Amino acid sequence: MGNKQTIFTQEQLDAYQELPKRCFNKNNLAPLALPAVKAMLVGMTLPCSCAVSQDNPFRQRIAEVFSEHGDGNMTLDDFLDMFSVLSEMAPRDLKAYYAFKIYDFNNDDYICKSDLAKTVNKLTRNELTPEEVSLVCEKVIYEADVDNDGKLSLADFQHMIVRAPDFLSTFHIRI
């Protein structure tokens, strides 16, 4: 992410420095906000500007989920939102919600088979045959589908996550 031009004025930066204080308590402010702002200096529409070949399968998806308009262009607010979701202080349900959103590729509020197939394909880098993928997906849905509607709702997802104890504990990031 090479270009280091500064497009913020000092006041803007200060304002943004203030922003997270509303979301976090003071202790947590420093480690989180500064790198974020620093990174933001790179440019407003950070993820999309890097149309570099996707070596990470989820990159684009994350940008889409966390950007306000769903187009993958993140504003600084979006950016900070992302960090508040990923911080240790964020409640479990919030994390679960966003994790769910990341999986929900077609934004229909359900993880259906096609969403899972996409995930599996991304994870395995298209190494499984379509049959295998569909088998895995069925199994996954089957495992977690409490209300038996053939797709995973947010409730299903949360239920599953509650069952696996250390699950969301890994869904943190620290900079």
Next chain:
Amino acid sequence: MQPPAASPGPAAPAGAELLRWQWREVQAPCLVAAWILVASLAKIVFHLSRKVTSVVPESCLLILLGLGLGGIVLAVAKKAEYQLEPNMFFLFLLPPIVLDSGYFMPSRLFFDNIGAILTYAVVGTLWNSFATGTALWGLHRAGLMDPGVEAGLMDFLLFGSLISAVDPVAVLAVFEEVHVNETLFIIVFGESLLNDAVTVVLYKVFNSFVELGPAHIHATDYVKGVASFFLVSLGGTAVGLLFAFLLALITRFTKRVRIIEPLFVFLLAYVAYLAAEMVSLSAILAVTFCGICCKKYVEANISQKSRTTVKYTMKTLASSSETIIFMFLGISAVDTSKWTWDTALVLGTLFFILLFRAVGVVLQTYVLNRFRLIPLDRIDQVVMSYGGLRGAVAFALVILLDREKVKAKDYFVATTIVVVFFTVIVQGLTIKPLVTWLKVKRSDHHKPTLNEELHEHAFDHILAAVEDIVGHHGYHYWRDKWEQFDKKYLSQLLMRKSAYRLRDEIWDVYYKLNIRDAISFVDQGGHVHSAAKLALPSMPSRTSMSESSVTNLLRESGSGACLDLQVIDTVRSRRDKEDAAMHHVLRGSLYKPRRRYKASYSRHFISPDKQERQDKEIFRQNMKRRLETFKSTKHNVCSSKSKARLKEKGRKKKNVSLTKETANGKTHRSVPWQDAAPVLVMVSSEEEESDSSETEKEDDEGIVFVARATDEVLQGKTTPGSLDVCPSPCIIPPSPTLAEKELPWKGDQADLAVYVSSETTKIVPVDMQKAWNQSISSLESIASPPGIESGPQHRRFACPVLEEQPQSASQAMPEQSSCFQFPSHLSKSGRSQSDSSPDGPEQQELQPLMATEEQGRVPPSAEPRWLMFNRAGHL
């Protein structure tokens, strides 16, 4: 045990001897064998009583046993014999344990916590040894110790360095029985492994300082000490990595010499140990990293059997080494000639190591918790401090000290022995109650679910993506990079092509889950059977939502379940049909104890064991029976409603089939079934649960197929697909349209076809059988990923043309498919007599489409004969 008895007095050299007493020649190995035997027998005795071993750790018992044996030896031989020799310990006893722990180290967990582990191992050990050494020196200066303890600061630091290192052997022995949660375990255990480098360096440096004398130490020596630390640790790691690479590379090419595959693993790891030891690098680090790093590739390369062999041999070696170490520790302690007791020194050491360990842990954790995502809480810290056990490494090191240089060696030996015994026995005994009392999070062995596996992977990638977006190169970033590098280059280089494809974890988990489900399903079948057919009610009770999914499926859908491991349960899955057909032909032929095997012996290849194969047959047969009864009892309960209708239908079909049957002249199989009356199975389309009311005839090994109609059936295409299993294809004109229109005709065929309805997408017994065939072979090592034996399945996937046949095609297919079934059966029967390679039939199955009409025609004539033959054999 007794040293050489009167050796062969060559009394009569003149005459030729009939027998000669050659104790001297075999003495050494014989003693070794005897000791191992004693230790192993002791283990058996310990484990006779569950009560004792659940309270007292094995290591304690072994030490006590050693004390007893040592006493006996002392009493008999009048001098202490058979002690723990440092050389023997370091060269032979330690490597297996370290290799075992490295090889089976959960690498993901290890690297996730590498920061904490390294901190505790390096900083913690440094702190412990310096603090303990200095404090003891202070105690000495204060005049609290016996004046006989002639030691300066350097001696005490030396002693501190050897006494402060947490011992991997002791930690493993105790913690394995405590079952604390994985993170805690990996931190303590990882620390005990990695602190070896620190211990070795400190020990060597201080030893040389002591030898030089405090006066001759220059500043450069300190610098050298620090430098040697990096050299020893990094060098040891590098040696380990180098050998891991070599090992992986070698196993890539062992395809034709499967039988010696396991040997490479042990040899190279041992050579790594020796190489590191030779250049005085940290040998423990070398073996640990060799084990950790090679595992992934080696496991993928070597065959399933070799994997099992490696696993068991490693465990056996490690376990016996451990046993011997503890026993010899006990024995060595008896030797009072090395002891010189000093209460102040002993108590002081005990107090200081406990104190400084606790202080060190608390301080380091305080710092670490600022960086850790999941902080270590107070309870964890208590367990970590208390779990700092000392063991045989310290003892061996203290024995190695030079009495000339280190004047106070005897005091140190006594103290070390006391410390080791105290930590292993007292702390080992109390740590379990402590853990229970503190309610430390135990490791929960919940079954892995596919969801977890999937999401874990996804989260890894997601977090890496976030870091990528941020432009921050953190842990996830580097792991992601490493994985890509591994995938692109290392795996390509170090894994076989065939193995490489199979390495996908998600698929592995899926595979394992299916095996597990199949097993639990059959378990339940057996359970129900034995429980006097109380049957159904027990099922739901055992299946919570989180539990075995097969049973859930059964509950939900009534009857149909797909237990096949790899099969694709689409409606037109040809494999189902093929399997069904094959199953029926094979059914009569199983369980033939008198089959003849070629007696063959090869040093280089293991032929499948006769006994084993027979057992398998019997097992399979039993399993099948259980399943059948299970299924039928089940259906008794759940589908009485639909029975009447089905019976009617069955009767109708029966009539038709009777007439047809005579025409066909194929009575061989239908007869018992006809007598059995209301058999039948064609599923009416709107029914989810089909049924076979064949309950009262359990002895008649009728196979009850349970079918679940699928959507396609609902569309009214009451598939002629069902017919393809008919054993006499030639008689039936292969016209799908005809079959489609005429229901009775179809029913008839179905009857002839040994009652397989094949709109049934999900055929339980067949699939069960497949599942079993596979799981039998993989039962031994469910934990390891599907390796070679899953090859055929994948090959099947590799020809999707077969699977993806459009409905019409598969309708046209049936006759054909039943035709070309037989060649494969024949080949199978041929195989059973000639012991040909197991891949044969699979291969043939794969290319049924290529089968020509001629091929198709031959079998029907051959097949009945064959069946008769088998039948005879069966009777």
